[in-house]
Amino acid sequence: xxxxxxxxxxxxxxxxxxxxxxxxxxxxxxxxxxxxxxxxxxxxxxxxxxxxxxxxxxxxxxxxxxxxxxxxxxxxxxxxxxxxxxxxxxxxxxxxxxxxxxxxxxxxxxxxxxxxxxxxxxxxxxxxxxxxxxxxxxxxxxxxxxxxxxxxxxxxxxxxxxxxxxxxxxxxxxxxxxxxxxxxxxxxxxxxxxxxxxxxxxxxxxxxxxxxxxxxxxxxxxxxxxxxxxxxxxxxxxxxxxxxxxxxxxxxxxxxxxxxxxxx
Amino acid sequence: xxxxxxxxxxxxxxxxxxxxxxxxxxxxxxxxxxxxxxxxxxxxxxxxxxxxxxxxxxxxxxxxxxxxxxxxxxxxxxxxxxxxxxxxxxxxxxxxxxxxxxxxxxxxxxxxxxxxxxxxxxxxxxxxxxxxxxxxxxxxxxxxxxxxxxxxxxxxxxxxxxxxxxxxxxxxxxxxxxxxxxxxxxxxxxxxxxxxxxxxxxxxxxxxxxxxxxxxxxxxxxxxxxxxxxxxxxxxxxxxxxxxxxxxxxxxxxxxxxxxxxxxxxxxxxxxxxxxxxxxxxxxxxxxxxxxxxxxxxxxxxxxxxxxxxxxx
Numbered sequence: 001x002x003x004x005x006x007x008x009x010x011x012x013x014x015x016x017x018x019x020x021x022x023x024x025x026x027x028x029x030x031x032x033x034x035x036x037x038x039x040x041x042x043x044x045x046x047x048x049x050x051x052x053x054x055x056x057x058x059x060x061x062x063x064x065x066x067x068x069x070x071x072x073x074x075x076x077x078x079x080x081x082x083x084x085x086x087x088x089x090x091x092x093x094x095x096x097x098x099x100x101x102x103x104x105x106x107x108x109x110x111x112x113x114x115x116x117x118x119x120x121x122x123x124x125x126x127x128x129x130x131x132x133x134x135x136x137x138x139x140x141x142x143x144x145x146x147x148x149x150x151x152x153x154x155x156x157x158x159x160x161x162x163x164x165x166x167x168x169x170x171x172x173x174x175x176x177x178x179x180x181x182x183x184x185x186x187x188x189x190x191x192x193x194x195x196x197x198x199x200x201x202x203x204x205x206x207x208x209x210x211x212x213x214x215x216x217x218x219x220x221x222x223x224x225x226x227x228x229x230x231x232x233x234x235x236x237x238x239x240x241x242x243x244x245x246x247x248x249x250x251x252x253x254x255x256x257x258x259x260x261x262x263x264x
Numbered sequence: 265x266x267x268x269x270x271x272x273x274x275x276x277x278x279x280x281x282x283x284x285x286x287x288x289x290x291x292x293x294x295x296x297x298x299x300x301x302x303x304x305x306x307x308x309x310x311x312x313x314x315x316x317x318x319x320x321x322x323x324x325x326x327x328x329x330x331x332x333x334x335x336x337x338x339x340x341x342x343x344x345x346x347x348x349x350x351x352x353x354x355x356x357x358x359x360x361x362x363x364x365x366x367x368x369x370x371x372x373x374x375x376x377x378x379x380x381x382x383x384x385x386x387x388x389x390x391x392x393x394x395x396x397x398x399x400x401x402x403x404x405x406x407x408x409x410x411x412x413x414x415x416x417x418x419x420x421x422x423x424x425x426x427x428x429x430x431x432x433x434x435x436x437x438x439x440x441x442x443x444x445x446x447x448x449x450x451x452x453x454x455x456x457x458x459x460x461x462x463x464x465x466x467x468x469x470x471x472x473x474x475x476x477x478x479x480x481x482x483x484x485x486x487x488x489x490x491x492x493x494x495x496x497x498x499x500x501x502x503x504x505x506x507x508x509x510x511x512x513x514x515x516x517x518x519x520x521x522x523x524x525x526x527x528x529x530x531x532x533x534x535x536x537x538x539x540x541x542x543x544x545x546x547x548x549x550x551x552x553x554x555x556x557x558x559x560x561x562x563x564x565x566x567x568x569x570x571x572x573x574x575x576x577x
Contacts, residue, residue: 004482006379011377014375018376025411028419035418085308088301109562110558113528117323117547143316205400206402249392
């Protein structure tokens with residue numbers, strides 16, 4: 001019996017009160033998109049996906065396309081650069097762990113708007129060497145997702161004895177590449193999945209860096225389209241938030257399945 | 265890999281080195297070879313240097329050096345300009361106000377969820393929703409606020425037609441500084457829930473049982489045990505919320521269409537127009553001032569968090 005748990009009345013009172021207040025903006029946004037002179041209608045939703053209006057809403061689709069490319073490149077960065085390095089630190093350089101952790105969590109303390117001031121000259125240079133393709137922004141986004149990905153991947157690394165696993169595999173004749181890909185990666189899949197999904201959510205929601213470096217991504221497109229057609233921006237907002245919510249729900253559920261498996 | 269070779273002392277592990285003769289055979293090979301594994305650290309080190317260290321240094325340095333690369337404090341003098349001081353003041357009270365309200369409301373929600381199973385539907389749903397609002401909302405929260413309480417918003421029109429209550433009798437404050445308060449709370453409260461829940465969940469039921477067994481009351485428990493134990497965590501979360509609001513840009517940029525009432529918006533203005541207030545490198549100076557404030561707050565956060573971690577294991 002938990003002596004300090006709130007009574008059901010208190011629990012429901014706080015839950016309902018805060019829940020309703022937080023539901024208002026989003027319910028209002030939904031109503032706003034459904035509102036029409038003749039009552040509620042789905043016309044505005046249909047209009048957004050109507051091919052006839054593709055030209056008017058092109059910024060949204062271009063932005064979404066760029067954001068998805070960026071999300072993919074950022075996830076590659078996480079899986080092919082961050083994760084292997086973290087495994088290497090755990091296996092060979094445990095003494096570097098604290099320093100690595102400090103570095104990985106540092107971006108939390110550096111406001112994105114400050115980072116932009118310093119990124120502007122660097123991206124001028126990148127523009128000259130790699131061109132101004134949308135994907136180059138993924139380098140900056142990798143830094144933004146570093147703290148989130150560090151936490152989820154490190155939690156997975158701590159949960160498995162990767163040292164013993166890799167030594168066993170090496171003893172049985174596996175090369176380092178095989179060890180990483182076929183022994184360690186499958187054991188870290190939960191952390192890798194969470195890190196990838198969080199990266200996607202961060203990239204789809206990012207505005208600061210893209211807007212100040214004049215790149216077209218989903219969020220900058222929403223701001224642009226909002227000036228001509230606030231309903232389209234509101235519909236896209238609801239869809240993007242719902243999508244991010246589902247991604248995070250999957251992470252939470254995946255953790256739940258994993259926790260149950262470990263405890264049984 | 266088959267597991268029938270398993271015969272080591274650690275049966276609980278999936279695999280472990282088999283047989284005593286193998287390590288002896290492997291040892292000379294390890295000694296003879298040079299260890300090149302540090303090379304694997306180089307790519308990430310270069311990446312972090314190029315996209316985190318260099319930009320941060322450049323941002324701060326552009327506030328401290330003039331166009332010819334000579335060290336100067338002239339740019340920083342801009343921070344003493346009355347306009348800039350007002351901006352920093354605005355940012356500070358906005359962050360403080362939303363941090364305090366967000367921390368109190370968020371802590372209440374955490375309290376309401378106390379005792380619910382961590383893997384249950386309520387906790388996972390609230391966690392996911394909090395994560396979305398706290399970390400990925402940005403611009404979209406501004407749109408939701410405009411749709412709800414904008415001048416043509418659903419709630420505004422409802423209040424006006426039903427109760428005759430005009431939200432904007434005194435002007436369209438939602439597009440100015442006061443409008444940022446409700447918008448910021450939409451991400452501050454969820455951030456509090458994410459950061460404070462682990463601390464609250466670490467309260468041991470045994471403490472309450474011991475307290476009640478020894479004749480204490482529930483109110484007494486919170487006064488003498490619960491709140492003192494939670495105080496450092498609460499303070500740490502409050503500091504994090506302050507830093508979060510202070511550095512937030514997207515919501516304000518989408519909501520406040522004109523003017524630069526807070527520091528991040530002032531940086532935008534400085535970046536997009538050549539000279540503001542007749543000064544060069546103003547963006548750098550502002551970035552410098554901002555990073556000093558955030559660094560102080562985050563250092564305090566780390567110190568308080570270390571104290572708070574004592575009760576969480």
